Amino acid sequence: MDKQRHQVIIADDHPILLKGLHEFLADLGLEVIGAFYNGKDALDAIVDSQPPLAILDLEMPEMTGLEVAADCKKLGLKTRVILLTLHKELKFYQQAKELNISGYILKEFALNDLRKAIDTVLSGQEFFSEKLFEGLKKEDCLSDHSLTPSELKILRLIADGHSTKEIAEQLFISERTVDKHRSNIISKLNLEKKHNSLLIWAQNNKDNLY
Template sequence: MKLLIVDDDPLVCQSLTLLLDREPDIDIVATAQNGAEAIDACRTSLPDTILMDIRMPNMGGVEATREIKHQWPQVRIMMLTTFQDEQNIRLALLAGADGYLLKSTDTTSMAKHLRALSSGSSVLDHSVLQQLTQPQVGEFDELTPREKDIVQLVAEGFSNKEIAQHLYISEGTVRNTLSVILEKLMLRDRTQLAIFYWRQR
């Protein structure tokens, strides 16, 4: 396994390099301290697996993951972070990350998970998986009454034009409001929004 380690803390990079390089089947080909450096390292070092921090200066891990997956879709990316909040988890996975581990994971387990990732499996830390599968409490209630009306109509299959006619607003207002709703709920498109609505029922 040719591994690239990406973290803005040089000590983290150094520690992970020293610990994981002891594994006979893991070859640390490069390290990087932000997303832009990670993209450059992919060009020069050709890793097949990446350990990627999420929050870094200049370019974060989510943006870097999206760009790397676009240019090198075969590269496997494991997000490694201290952040357990659902927003970061979903953003990373939507960007194309193949796995998500916490920095508190011990090195032996990390190596095992990296091997699983490299072989084609998706890897989610148990606490991360719990975070994803727990009911989303209160999110729908945070929407305004008008936003809730639009979500319901989207879930019932109405087009933007039909929603505009139904609520006596412009199509542009419907589009803008939908963008706000998707951002609030951390969803990607109308299909996910409809699924979200029916799960709340």
């Protein structure tokens, strides 16, 4: 069996988390050939040994996990990177995808995800925590449709069951303006122009509007 296949470099600026990660990986049969508290030392070790896998904290002193991954990509290294993070924001996930990062795991679910992630990544595939996508649903649900703040406000009021007249009174605008906003929202959400189609959509997606 190829011993190098099981070599890994890890980095996290929290000593207890780093120690726990080291022990967890050892229990899985991986050989941790370097454990570091900052991104720069981790990058230097990755460049020197070029292991098949590096598991890095997203936020670290000197260099973040994303910055380490960016340099690995720039240098053409074959080391696959798994990021451990507390961040569920879309922007971090998008940056990870742009850098061809192989894995993105939320720390709160790391024990459940890490074993599967390592097997998946070492087999040449990608692994992203399912919980990450649950966290993104609220943001994704509306960001793709480019709703304005005014349209989103009106959509929330529709979801709460307010009529056009009530919305106009609350926002101090005319009913005609509300109707125009409703029409724009229907168009952006690609809804059928049927009676109550917007109300039904808003109520079905109410939890994603806040």
